[in-house]
Amino acid sequence: MNRLIPMKKEQILWIAASAVGLLGTAAAGLAGVASLPAPVAGVSLAAAWVSIAVTLGMLIRHLARLKAMTQVFRVGAQMKIPFDSRRDSVLGEIAVAAEQFLDETHQKVRQMQDENRDLGLQVQLLRRRKSSIEAILNSIQDAVLVTDDRDRVLLANTAAESLFGFKFDKDNPCLVHDAVSWRELIRLIGKSRQSRTPHVRHELTFPQKDGPITFNTVLSCVLDDFGNVLQVVAVLHDVTREKEISQMKNDFVSHVSHELKTPLASINAYAEMLVDGEAQDAETTRQFCSVIQGQAQRLGRLIEDILNISRIESGLIKVSRQTHSLALVIRDAVQMIMSYAQEKNIAIHAPASILYDQVSIDRDMISQVIINLLSNAVKYTPAGGQITINSELNEVEGTVCVTVADTGVGIPEKDIAHIFDKFYRVEANNKYAKGTGLGLNLVKQIVETVHGGSVFVTSTPGQGSTFGFVLPLSKERAVQMVS
Numbered sequence: 001m002n003r004l005i006p007m008k009k010e011q012i013l014w015i016a017a018s019a020v021g022l023l024g025t026a027a028a029g030l031a032g033v034a035s036l037p038a039p040v041a042g043v044s045l046a047a048a049w050v051s052i053a054v055t056l057g058m059l060i061r062h063l064a065r066l067k068a069m070t071q072v073f074r075v076g077a078q079m080k081i082p083f084d085s086r087r088d089s090v091l092g093e094i095a096v097a098a099e100q101f102l103d104e105t106h107q108k109v110r111q112m113q114d115e116n117r118d119l120g121l122q123v124q125l126l127r128r129r130k131s132s133i134e135a136i137l138n139s140i141q142d143a144v145l146v147t148d149d150r151d152r153v154l155l156a157n158t159a160a161e162s163l164f165g166f167k168f169d170k171d172n173p174c175l176v177h178d179a180v181s182w183r184e185l186i187r188l189i190g191k192s193r194q195s196r197t198p199h200v201r202h203e204l205t206f207p208q209k210d211g212p213i214t215f216n217t218v219l220s221c222v223l224d225d226f227g228n229v230l231q232v233v234a235v236l237h238d239v240t241r242e243k244e245i246s247q248m249k250n251d252f253v254s255h256v257s258h259e260l261k262t263p264l265a266s267i268n269a270y271a272e273m274l275v276d277g278e279a280q281d282a283e284t285t286r287q288f289c290s291v292i293q294g295q296a297q298r299l300g301r302l303i304e305d306i307l308n309i310s311r312i313e314s315g316l317i318k319v320s321r322q323t324h325s326l327a328l329v330i331r332d333a334v335q336m337i338m339s340y341a342q343e344k345n346i347a348i349h350a351p352a353s354i355l356y357d358q359v360s361i362d363r364d365m366i367s368q369v370i371i372n373l374l375s376n377a378v379k380y381t382p383a384g385g386q387i388t389i390n391s392e393l394n395e396v397e398g399t400v401c402v403t404v405a406d407t408g409v410g411i412p413e414k415d416i417a418h419i420f421d422k423f424y425r426v427e428a429n430n431k432y433a434k435g436t437g438l439g440l441n442l443v444k445q446i447v448e449t450v451h452g453g454s455v456f457v458t459s460t461p462g463q464g465s466t467f468g469f470v471l472p473l474s475k476e477r478a479v480q481m482v483s
């Protein structure tokens, strides 16, 4: 027994030291996460989770060993050796030594019980931290997948489960090949493990039912003290929307440059002819100047529309909202467009205004919407046609709906879905009027982005179109309705 005790003491010290060391590592990992940038934080959280899981496993094993040793000591401490020191002095000495040994053993038992309790508390703390990290990992939108050196899935958060379409079971880890069908991701996980690179970033595109999704994927290796790869952590951040926006920006810039070039080229050509003296009489000079003026105006409208749209999109436009009667805004817009309609012999019907159509709007912007819809109706309706503008109140939904219906050329069905897109022009209707293809996009931006309403269109080619928008009634009006 004498040889056994020092050996166990060393073990106890080793256990205590390694437990403290491991706890320190896990805690330091956790503390570091807060200061990291968002994409790396996902990786670090998963790494902290892995570190805690490993620590917990070791601590639980140490605790079991400590309990067993405490038991051995306790039995030793309870041993009593009966003796009479007066009768047998040698036996008495042995008995005193044995008593001392038993006292020391008692102390060790108490010490080990204390350590046992401390370790138990630390295990509880680690368990709580582990489940709190699991909760955090499950709450983030990026998919997180942790695999071990045998290609088993050690952790998959909720986003990863729904992305890859499998249910993660921590008590029965499955193979990554069974959980994930994306071969490219599995290949990169294997490559990352072989290369032992701490962090590698890849842009991966995967086909999905609703179209391809692009992920900014970070693969990180968790290494042990000897540089062996314990786990590979994969964090997938969906960048599909960002990619689309960047593509849209590029398309927009190339469209704008193209649209600006056309009138500029025309202005340049006619100005050159004037400079070269090609206009030999007053009438030709007037014609050339009129083309230049027309193209300059088109350029002005184009620039104005582009600026308005981009100001709305970037949220930089100053919106001045007040409560107005929509009927009055419609009346003024109809008056502005009337002479243009009369020139083409088109009749505009504007039924009597409805009551209580108060809306909280930027008056100039909504006027612009109505004028754009009315002028399009005039542009794309042959002479002798009819235009009817109407507004209808929906008291139940608290909205007002404005419609502009014409008896014009209509819009083919294939174009309807794109009609509110920037620079979209219906090819079949190009011969009826010139335009920029920005008017309807501006209408949509003003109604939907600025006023929280919605736009719509219905059309039958050869019979006419109905464009319209819905706006929420003013809150003040809603109060009046309730009372």
Ligand code: ADP
Binding pocket: 376, 377, 380, 406, 408, 409, 410, 411, 419, 424, 425, 426, 427, 429, 430, 434, 435, 436, 437, 438, 439, 440, 441, 465
């Ligand atoms: P544009 O300056 O070309 O008129 P818009 O954005 O206002 O630009 O309209 C986009 C396209 O939608 C037009 O080119 C036209 O072909 C079609 N369109 C708009 N309004 C009507 C309408 N009332 N009837 C038929 N086609 C229309």
